[in-house]
Amino acid sequence: MRNLVAMAKRIIRQIVRDKRTLALLIIAPLLILTLVWFIFGAKAAEPNLAIIHYKSSDLLPAFKSSDYARMSPLQARQALADKKIDAYIDLETPVKVHLEGSDPSRNGLAMSKINKSMQIVQQINVKKMKASFTDIIHAQQKSIQEQQQTLRQMTEVMQRYAPSALTSIMQNAPKGEKPTATAAPEKVKLDVTYLHGNDDLNTFDSFGPAMVGIFVFLFIFMIGGVSFLRERTTGTLDRLMASPIKNYQIIWGYMIGFGLFVIVQSFILTCYIVYVLNIYTIGHLLDVLIIVFILSFSALSLSILLSTFASNELQMFQFIPLVIVPQVFLSGLFPIDTLPGWVRALGNLMPIHYSTEALRNIMIRGTRFEGWWFDGLILILFSVVFIVINILVIRASRPVVD
Amino acid sequence: MTYYLSVFINGHFYLYWLLNISQSHSIIINEHSVQLGNTKDVTIMSYPVKGEHLHKHYKNQIVLNDVSLTLHEGEIYGLIGPSGAGKTTLVRILLGLEKADKGAVELFEQKPTLNAFRSLGYMAQSDALYNELSAYQNLDFFASIQGMSGKAKKQRILEVAKTVNLEKDLKKSVAQFSGGMKRRLSLAAALVHRPRLYLLDEPTVGLDPMIRRNIWTLFHYLKGKGATIIVTTHVMDEVAQCDRVGLLSEGKLIAQGAPKELMDHYGVPSVEEIFIAIEKAGDKK
Numbered sequence: 001m002r003n004l005v006a007m008a009k010r011i012i013r014q015i016v017r018d019k020r021t022l023a024l025l026i027i028a029p030l031l032i033l034t035l036v037w038f039i040f041g042a043k044a045a046e047p048n049l050a051i052i053h054y055k056s057s058d059l060l061p062a063f064k065s066s067d068y069a070r071m072s073p074l075q076a077r078q079a080l081a082d083k084k085i086d087a088y089i090d091l092e093t094p095v096k097v098h099l100e101g102s103d104p105s106r107n108g109l110a111m112s113k114i115n116k117s118m119q120i121v122q123q124i125n126v127k128k129m130k131a132s133f134t135d136i137i138h139a140q141q142k143s144i145q146e147q148q149q150t151l152r153q154m155t156e157v158m159q160r161y162a163p164s165a166l167t168s169i170m171q172n173a174p175k176g177e178k179p180t181a182t183a184a185p186e187k188v189k190l191d192v193t194y195l196h197g198n199d200d201l202n203t204f205d206s207f208g209p210a211m212v213g214i215f216v217f218l219f220i221f222m223i224g225g226v227s228f229l230r231e232r233t234t235g236t237l238d239r240l241m242a243s244p245i246k247n248y249q250i251i252w253g254y255m256i257g258f259g260l261f262v263i264v265q266s267f268i269l270t271c272y273i274v275y276v277l278n279i280y281t282i283g284h285l286l287d288v289l290i291i292v293f294i295l296s297f298s299a300l301s302l303s304i305l306l307s308t309f310a311s312n313e314l315q316m317f318q319f320i321p322l323v324i325v326p327q328v329f330l331s332g333l334f335p336i337d338t339l340p341g342w343v344r345a346l347g348n349l350m351p352i353h354y355s356t357e358a359l360r361n362i363m364i365r366g367t368r369f370e371g372w373w374f375d376g377l378i379l380i381l382f383s384v385v386f387i388v389i390n391i392l393v394i395r396a397s398r399p400v401v402d
Numbered sequence: 403m404t405y406y407l408s409v410f411i412n413g414h415f416y417l418y419w420l421l422n423i424s425q426s427h428s429i430i431i432n433e434h435s436v437q438l439g440n441t442k443d444v445t446i447m448s449y450p451v452k453g454e455h456l457h458k459h460y461k462n463q464i465v466l467n468d469v470s471l472t473l474h475e476g477e478i479y480g481l482i483g484p485s486g487a488g489k490t491t492l493v494r495i496l497l498g499l500e501k502a503d504k505g506a507v508e509l510f511e512q513k514p515t516l517n518a519f520r521s522l523g524y525m526a527q528s529d530a531l532y533n534e535l536s537a538y539q540n541l542d543f544f545a546s547i548q549g550m551s552g553k554a555k556k557q558r559i560l561e562v563a564k565t566v567n568l569e570k571d572l573k574k575s576v577a578q579f580s581g582g583m584k585r586r587l588s589l590a591a592a593l594v595h596r597p598r599l600y601l602l603d604e605p606t607v608g609l610d611p612m613i614r615r616n617i618w619t620l621f622h623y624l625k626g627k628g629a630t631i632i633v634t635t636h637v638m639d640e641v642a643q644c645d646r647v648g649l650l651s652e653g654k655l656i657a658q659g660a661p662k663e664l665m666d667h668y669g670v671p672s673v674e675e676i677f678i679a680i681e682k683a684g685d686k687k
Binding site for chain 2: 002003005006007009010013014017018234235236238239240241242243244245246397398399
């Protein structure tokens with residue numbers, strides 16, 4: 001126990017005295033998250049659009065002047081080339097859309113806006129058709145009335161001259177059914193409700209949980225790994241091994257020493273994204289903290305394990321593209337449901353995958369313990385496995401009978 | 403049981419140190435009670451380190467080839483030989499930091515245990531210090547994992563710092579230390595828990611002659627207190643100060659004995675020339 005305290009105390013002193021590391025551990029994740037927040041949290045800009053050949057068009061009401069600039073064809077073409085507008089619409093039938101086209105995301109924005117206007121265009125067309133149909137029906141009704149008039153006159157003549165023939169005709173005549181007035185169809189309007197989240201949920205809100213995991217993992221991995229690697233390369237680990245300290249005390253000392261910093265880091269990071277960046281969260285802060293904390297433990301134990309296979313700092317950092325980058329892509333930041341089975345299986349081996357799942361459950365779906373215990377358990381299992389291997393590795397290099 | 407023995411041993415040594423180095427006598431009275439009884443019987447052990455028929459190879463390179471070596475209580479044993487002769491490997495195997503392919507190591511006449519490490523001071527070729535920490539914090543950490551605590555620890559750290567002439571630099575961070583200061587601090591870290599057995603891998607490398615002489619004075623002092631020291635070295639005038647030397651060449655212990663006797667035996671004026679003499683003898687055969 002005393003050895004554990006001594007180890008933990010030493011590590012805390014090392015981090016506190018090394019201001020750069022301290023800054024990297026606490027301030028760097030905040031900076032990067034803020035940047036991510038600006039990039040993904042910003043509302044998408046409105047596309048700039050214009051219409052041409054609008055004067056003679058009766059579709060004009062669909063294109064409000066606040067959304068669509070009125071331009072001559074020449075102006076529009078020029079503006080498109082200068083990237084002042086993203087698209088212009090030619091209102092001559094058939095309606096044509098000309099897109100700037102170099103940026104897919106802007107194309108998408110322009111098209112979705114135009115599509116909305118086109119729905120109004122369709123409504124206008126439907127109204128026009130309705131009006132012309134009504135005209136036709138009126139004309140037909142008129143001719144029917146005139147025919148009925150003649151028929152009535154004929155019936156009167158027949159009643160006067162041949163009543164028996166009339167009765168047989170009347171009996172055989174098809175019974176006309178009076179057309180019942182059909183109810184006008186209700187206007188189609190979508191009523192959207194959200195099981196989780198709301199329509200304000202932006203990209204950052206859904207990225208956030210994954211991002212927290214990635215950055216906590218990355219920084220703990222780097223600092224923990226290098227710190228243990230130095231222990232090996234400077235020879236202090238040998239000195240430890242030539243002392244009565246027990247193998248598990250070395251590893252757990254590290255876990256505890258860094259663990260205390262991780263608590264501080266997780267707390268600052270979580271409070272920052274919840275209260276400063278205002279990420280969408282309906283879950284409890286404590287649950288978020290617990291998950292971030294468990295995740296850091298698996299990052300720390302993994303980094304200590306991998307530092308065994310590195311002989312200097314550069315080799316330690318070579319693990320980042322191997323260990324961190326795949327986790328970024330397979331952790332749930334991007335949908336992986338359509339990927340081949342083996343890639344998804346790979347994703348299941350990654351700690352951040354579980355932290356993202358758990359943090360989404362907590363922050364967006366608002367679940368408590370029942371929503372994240374499984375992911376938390378797997379993260380703890382990761383740590384336990386890594387810690388056990390670490391202790392075995394140290395034992396293998398220390399042939400002393402315990 | 404072994405734990406209590408080591409407490410006795412530490413207590414015993416503590417007494418020695420306080421009597422000789424520290425001016426403070428307040429704690430000695432407390433320690434007297436510990437010294438009673440069979441302490442003497444426990445501390446007199448004839449073989450603090452014993453290695454028998456040690457073999458070691460890395461890949462296809464043989465590093466140690468049937469090395470047997472026994473240290474006597476209270477002697478300074480110099481391990482000399484050219485670079486790559488296997489000195490460091492031998493020391494590490496004797497310490498239990500590496501496993502020999504064949505052969506057995508005994509520390510204090512039993513198989514190495516963690517508790518035996520309490521009476522063992524190790525100084526590696528590298529300084530093995532935490533650069534971010536201050537000198538005091540370094541010593542504090544190494545003293546703590548050796549089981550020291552409280553006032554005794556603090557006092558002992560100041561004492562040891564004085565011994566290696568660093569008492570004014572304890573607050574400085576090790577990163578600001580010069581090479582020589584680091585070396586001395588590293589030595590202090592090996593001394594801090596008053597071990598009975600020192601394994602020192604090139605303790606004086608890179609030090610100026612003055613400090614080197616002070617350190618050897620310290621070794622003789624420690625020896626006078628009953629400590630056993632095994633030291634690897636390149637420097638031949640240090641060899642003359644050893645009670646016994648072992649000549650290691652290409653993984654073999656080719657000669658062993660008091661420097662004077664060895665020189666007489668081979669009829670050469672210096673220890674260095676023993677290597678040459680043996681090589682010549684080998685060629686003749």
